[in-house]
Amino acid sequence: MSKSDRKKLAIVVQGGTMDKLYCAFILSSTAVAMDMETHLYFTFWGLNALVKGAMEKAGLPATYKHLEEQMKKNIKRINYPTPYEMLKRLKQSELFKIYACSPTMQMFNVKQENLIPEVDEIAGAATFLEIAAKADITLFI
Amino acid sequence: MSKSDRKKLAIVVQGGTMDKLYCAFILSSTAVAMDMETHLYFTFWGLNALVKGAMEKAGLPATYKHLEEQMKKNIKRINYPTPYEMLKRLKQSELFKIYACSPTMQMFNVKQENLIPEVDEIAGAATFLEIAAKADITLFI
């Protein structure tokens, strides 16, 4: 399919907890399997999850903290990939791009060398809005 | 109005707390009143709220837990419907459909017979993305 005919999915990933990361990556995996261009713009807690070593430690939000251990066990039992494993598989697709929010990096004092190598581009909100304005589906997770 | 002319609203309901459920159902009620097709895809905590008996127990998230009792009292005082009452009213419209996320059911070990009868379809993310790609409004709640 030619680039211009492809459907496009654009997501702001603001959350950094396991449940939000799974939502972003499950939607992305399905989207690339459907031949959709998929763009994830990581900001705030999502950006912090792109710091080396952070995604492996992601847990559940305060409201659901008591379910965290059980959920992690279930995921292992059914051999479900971790969020970071899903991200690495997604990177095998040319349709998938991830962006790190530069204002968040300034706000949280995160340097480029602290980010995982899977990041495609460090960008401001204008980059996301330009992509999103042409996308068929836009979400804020 | 013919099916193809109708505006479409597609929402991922990831949250399962009372505030998120109200947002999803208030937007849905307004949308069907405006003759819009309305599709809600319940995943994660949203899916867990579709388990029989769960929606009636939905409360506020940790950040706002201290306001829960007062909010429930206010809602009763002004005779506002509960989230489940709103869902049942919405089901009277042919424009309203709800989907239960099958990967979440596997992750949380939820069986079909545990879900409330209002669910229209158990479906994977591809079903949502196909609907959302044709929708006029897409949201993640």
Add this chain to the structure above:
Amino acid sequence: MSKSDRKKLAIVVQGGTMDKLYCAFILSSTAVAMDMETHLYFTFWGLNALVKGAMEKAGLPATYKHLEEQMKKNIKRINYPTPYEMLKRLKQSELFKIYACSPTMQMFNVKQENLIPEVDEIAGAATFLEIAAKADITLFI
């Protein structure tokens, strides 16, 4: 650029914590700088943040509460505007409009005179859905 050619951004601001408000206002500032019409519909905790004096007290959600003091210090150190300062700057643009959700006001017993003067309109969900159905980007924050 003529009104009809302009790209449109429509956001439901449901969150009232500092991280969600920053996301809404940073996206909005960038959007108006890109000559996009920007519509923010404040509901639930977002609506509560429009009560006089409330936005100045907005903090982080329970999951990230322990980072609140440090984040506020960082923001001061880099001379980043507060959420309310951002909102007031945004109001200088004719492209930016904010709406207060009337059902939420009823639910939380908030009166019009309690709201900050920057609110453009008190409106129900139908107003948001009409704008969103014509928008290029729709988000729920």
